[in-house]
Amino acid sequence: MTAVIAAVLFGLALIFQLANVSLSIITPTVLVTAGLLCVALHYAGVGKTVHVRSYRRRR
Template sequence: MLAVASAVLFGLALLFELLGTSIQMITSSLLVTAGLFCLALYFAGVGSRQVTYRRRAHR
């Protein structure tokens, strides 16, 4: 989920840069920074769901 969010942020940053626009405080550099932050969280394993199953030993 975080990887998708970072892709969206990078896409918006690209559009802002190509169009030369910004919305008040939201600039392309802010979106790139937010995208890198999401990627860092993704690579750190935050938000990933690991399901581990225990096998019950029948004796």
């Protein structure tokens, strides 16, 4: 999940950079930094889905 968020942030950073758009706080540099943080969290294992095994009784 965090890898998808990182990809979106990198895409927004690219669009902002190409269009020379810069809001008051949100700049391409901030978006890239946030994307790198999400990638680091993804590699650390944060946001992974938890697989729960269900045991069925056999009759």
